[in-house]
Amino acid sequence: xxxxxxxxxxxxxxxxxxxxxxxxxxxxxxxxxxxxxxxxxxxxxxxxxxxxxxxxxxxxxxxxxxxxxxxxxxxxxxxxxxxxxxxxxxxxxxxxxxxxxxxxxxxxxxxxx
Amino acid sequence: xxxxxxxxxxxxxxxxxxxxxxxxxxxxxxxxxxxxxxxxxxxxxxxxxxxxxxxxxxxxxxxxxxxxxxxxxxxxxxxxxxxxxxxxxxxxxxxxxxxxxxxxxxxxxxxxx
Numbered sequence: 001x002x003x004x005x006x007x008x009x010x011x012x013x014x015x016x017x018x019x020x021x022x023x024x025x026x027x028x029x030x031x032x033x034x035x036x037x038x039x040x041x042x043x044x045x046x047x048x049x050x051x052x053x054x055x056x057x058x059x060x061x062x063x064x065x066x067x068x069x070x071x072x073x074x075x076x077x078x079x080x081x082x083x084x085x086x087x088x089x090x091x092x093x094x095x096x097x098x099x100x101x102x103x104x105x106x107x108x109x110x111x112x113x
Numbered sequence: 114x115x116x117x118x119x120x121x122x123x124x125x126x127x128x129x130x131x132x133x134x135x136x137x138x139x140x141x142x143x144x145x146x147x148x149x150x151x152x153x154x155x156x157x158x159x160x161x162x163x164x165x166x167x168x169x170x171x172x173x174x175x176x177x178x179x180x181x182x183x184x185x186x187x188x189x190x191x192x193x194x195x196x197x198x199x200x201x202x203x204x205x206x207x208x209x210x211x212x213x214x215x216x217x218x219x220x221x222x223x224x225x226x
Binding site (some may be wrong): 036041042043044045046049088090100101102103104105106 | 117146148155156157158161169171203205214215216217218219220
């Protein structure tokens, strides 16, 4: 069983929709959580970083962490065609150094105009 | 500020050969991590270098090795290439104090024939 589970999709939504992306994890030692966005033929870029349970908002993006359920989410409001990309959740284990990120498989999102 | 650069961007090799990939981190970043990305396994951590020392290592065979130079530039080497080594190899750099906030390069696409 993978340490981090993420539905690979693909997910297709109309422009303006609210998108919900989710990851679950099995190890409670994961304490820092990130969301990366990866466009085709590009490296991942950091979107959101959280370390506590609750919500964190940045523009149209909201990251939500529920450590008791080992569940994290990324919400995208008013989705745009430019949001079409693969979204990866990533986590850092407390028992290793911060440099080792453990990624979910990634969810491929398409926002249709 | 220039981002993480990786060379070459594309590479084709045959089984049994060896390959060396290069990564130049963002100026001031002393930690460099390497990841392998494949459709089946997603992004997997290879190793991390900090101040010319390997500080963290993933679960890859010894055919995968790396090094870091005094200017923080890093190389990774794969010897005796196998078909399954075909992947996108990503390098990420970070500041010494925030190694969990990583900035990725565009990757090197390696194809093994």
